Amino acid sequence: MAPALPRPGYGPSSRYVPRAATTRTRAPARIPLAALASRLTPRDQWLVHMVHEHRVLTTGQIHRLAFSARRRAQRRLLILHRLGLLDSFRPLTTYGSSPEHYTLGPAGAALLAAYADSTPKTLGWRPTHTARIAFSPSLGHDLGTNDLLVGLAAHRRTHEAGLTLWLSERSCTRRWGDLVRPDAYAHWSDGDQVLPFFLEYDTGSQNLARVEAKLDAYAHATTTTRARPALLLHTRTAAREHTLRQRLTGTARQYELLLATASADLTADTPWGPWWLPAHPPALRLTLTELAAHWLDLSPAPDLERIGIGTPLDLPVPPLPPATTTGSRT
Template sequence: MRKPIHSADPLLRLQASITARDDQLLDWLYDHGVLTTDQIATALFPSLDFTQRRLRRLTLLRAVDRFRPNRAYGGSYPYHYVLDQLGYDHVHAQRGLGRPRRDQARRRKHSLTRRPDLPHLLGGNQVFTDLAAHARTHPDTELTRWQPASTYHEPGTLYRKGGDPQIITAGATGFPRPDGAGVWTEHGRSVPFFLEYDTSGEHLRVLIDKIAKYERLYVMSTWAWPVLFHLPSARREANLHHRLAGIDLRAVIATTTAELRTALDVSPADQVWQLAAHGGRHRLIDLPYTDTDHDDEFSTHTAPDQDGRAA
């Protein structure tokens, strides 16, 4: 006799109900921890109402869970979504990782709700969800890859064949730990990049120290990606460029600001990136990089210029 639907295995019930868009969301929450309702809506869905209905369904299926932090001066923030335990079960099954810990969702949610730098994490995630939103409404563009900060926490992950072995042996403190990394594609071209998301909570010299680490990586390695510094204000950006003036940087450092993007209502894909020691603004896809591994994988690079960098 056929079992009634309510007695079916919860994971099978979830997998029977899930869509490709749900799969993308669960993958993002697994890799990047937390996203708000608005971030999910702009990146994946046609409307906020549609998003809220789908998130309610995924919550009932125990694929996702949510929390709502309180504001310091009253009220609360929008819902923040994380994976529930069945969401972990689903992602692990899809990735062939074996069963997760039975309390994995509870432990992760507990960590995120008490994370002091949660606004920083959400801000970095916002840059990537803005790129995904741009791709959703612009044909022939794609956020081809989005990697979390943890991908590059160990210096060995920054090593490529032909580079200085000290990248592996020198320890993590002398090398950058980006807030995320990605690959952006437009019309058959792609560019890899690192992201540094700044809330202005740190002294400017901390940003200079980060840039020095990227410069060190440039000198010791065989590849170089543009490093995107997303800053809160024009004043912060001007001060950073002033501090960098006169330094012969070889690493590709590009900056933009939340103020500029808000005023122009543009995405990180647009012409908002200012290269250190250069005037004008550039589109993300036009930023230079050096990486033969990337070119071999994506086969979307343009011809290199005289310095060996993609044009």
């Protein structure tokens, strides 16, 4: 199934509305947090952390990451919604209907605040949290970024290869915001091959000069941190990828960046596949595993467990829930 493309900033399909309260009712009374301890599975707790980390995840994305059946995912998400751990909305579309989009709910914010010995306000959560995400002009970009990385992470549920680390844009900014602000940082692992990479998810909204200027920041970050992750640039269309490559290839070579590009026209179903075209030879598309073998001087960002860590919530959230990483497929 192809990922949802970013929506325009105007017109009927740009409008987002919260889910009607009459169809998704809360529990009639607030349940004390301590009482939730006997009702929440490790997967539930992971999911609350995951939604907080990545801001918004759809039913389909959560299903792919953590459940064997979509109906089972829907039932569990409904329970978590009624408990107030998750909130949700559905974007208004011109045709058909959109999946449920899940965000952090009030009880979820309180749970995470208790875990971090903090308050929901300190975590950045407000009663308007879901509405701010639902009407955010960057929603389409965030959903596209998450969908691409969900595909890479979920691949590990049935294969040896997949994501072993996934940091959101917010986590990246907290760690390296004075140097560079990627849309994500992740590790693709396949046996002995590991591809650490920054991700730039391009929707075509920025002009070429602005995208090119980012390469200077990535080159500076590589020098400052003494790390050498790859830079993956994912575009909405093949035409946009071609245009960007014409503009960026020379600059990437000048800065000696390990840059590879791909477009949604190719990566929709198998983003790990042979769709990534390096800026340096060979002039053919490679899989993520082949990129890791092709670039011999790759090195991951250092001290990921310490840099930018203020509370336990700042530690990386595993891309897959505990039950899945230990072999369960439910």
